[in-house]
Amino acid sequence: MDDSIEVILQNYSGVFPTNRPHPIFSACTGALLTGLYGLWSLFTLPGFRKIPCRLKVPYLPSSKDQTANVMKLLEGRSGRLADLGSGDGRLVFAASAAGFQSTGFEINSILVAYARSKACWTGVPSSQAVFVKKDFWKTDLSSYNNVTAFLAPGVMEVLGEKLLKELSDDALVIACRFPFPNWPQQSFAGFGLDQTFAYDISTVRSYLRSEAKTAVQ
Numbered sequence: 063m064d065d066s067i068e069v070i071l072q073n074y075s076g077v078f079p080t081n082r083p084h085p086i087f088s089a090c091t092g093a094l095l096t097g098l099y100g101l102w103s104l105f106t107l108p109g110f111r112k113i114p115c116r117l118k119v120p121y122l123p124s125s126k127d128q129t130a131n132v133m134k135l136l137e138g139r140s141g142r143l144a145d146l147g148s149g150d151g152r153l154v155f156a157a158s159a160a161g162f163q164s165t166g167f168e169i170n171s172i173l174v175a176y177a178r179s180k181a182c183w184t185g186v187p188s189s190q191a192v193f194v195k196k197d198f199w200k201t202d203l204s205s206y207n208n209v210t211a212f213l214a215p216g217v218m219e220v221l222g223e224k225l226l227k228e229l230s231d232d233a234l235v236i237a238c239r240f241p242f243p244n245w246p247q248q249s250f251a252g253f254g255l256d257q258t259f260a261y262d263i264s265t266v267r268s269y270l271r272s273e274a275k276t277a278v279q
Contacts, residue, residue, distance in 0.1 A: 121170060123149050124212055128238055128258060129156050131251035132210055135236050135260040136160065143208040146198045146221075151177030151191070153210060158190040162208065166191070167198035204228045212238035219243050231264035244270070 124132075133156055136143075143157045148166025150173055157164040168174050177193040180186075203209060207230060211221060222242045225235055234248075241247065241259045246269045248262045 121147075121149055121173065122212070124153055124238060125256055127252060127256040128212070129153055131256055131258040132236055132238065133157070133160060134251045135249060135258055136162070136208065136234070139208055139234060141207040142205060143210065144198070144203055144206040146209065146211040147213055148177065148193060149173055151180060151193055153212075154191050154193065155180070155184075155186065157208075157210075158186055163189065164191050165206070166193045167196050167201065168193065169195060169197055171195055199224070202228055204230065207233045208236075209233065210236045210238070213240065215240040225263070226267065226270075229263050231267070233263040235261045235263060237261070242266075244273075 129152055132153060136157065140161060141163070143154075143162040143164045145153050145157070145164065145166045148154050148168045149170075151166050154164045154166040154177070166174075166177060168177070174193050174195045181188075181191050181193070203225065209225060209229065213221065218237065218240055219242070222245060225233075229235070235242075237259045239255060239257060242261060245261050245266050248260045248265060250257060250259045252258055
């Protein structure tokens with residue numbers, strides 16, 4: 063039986079070629095994939111070594127609708143705004159145009175350079191929009207009364223703990239796409255992937271204290 067199969071394969075080898083891919087084709091494919099990975103890593107990986115693994119979040123830009131939803135939740139607000147993981151700066155630019163003194167925290171040096179260059183090209187003054195290559199996890203955010211974040215669900219609980227320790231009672235926090243677990247929402251805007259959630263820090267603190275007392279009883 064095995065001999066018969068070998069004979070059939072030999073007879074049809076011209077129809078179903080079994081040759082391996084040409085070495086040049088394989089080399090070109092490998093080079094292309096390597097180049098694509100290198101380009102991707104330029105925007106997503108720089109600075110990751112400085113951050114604990116559980117807090118790493120890859121770059122994912124906000125959509126126009128998501129940015130618009132954030133600005134809806136910021137209506138009637140003013141003061142200083144911190145965008146955590148500001149990427150290419152689109153939210154910082156939108157907030158600065160609305161009158162906020164905005165700071166974008168970003169560890170990717172390429173994205174920081176891009177945002178700074180765009181600010182220069184468009185004439186946005188540094189008093190309204192600043193981009194810093196800095197780890198916000200290691201930064202005291204107490205001087206900001208508005209905080210926005212588009213990160214990942216796995217870090218939202220840890221971020222919430224940090225913000226509760228540092229922000230004043232009049233601060234407003236806006237989370238994009240991924241809400242804070244166990245935090246009562248003040249309001250939200252949009253739906254699906256572009257949904258954003260607003261939290262009043264004073265309300266969050268009162269709610270968590272009440273929950274803690276209930277748990278003890």
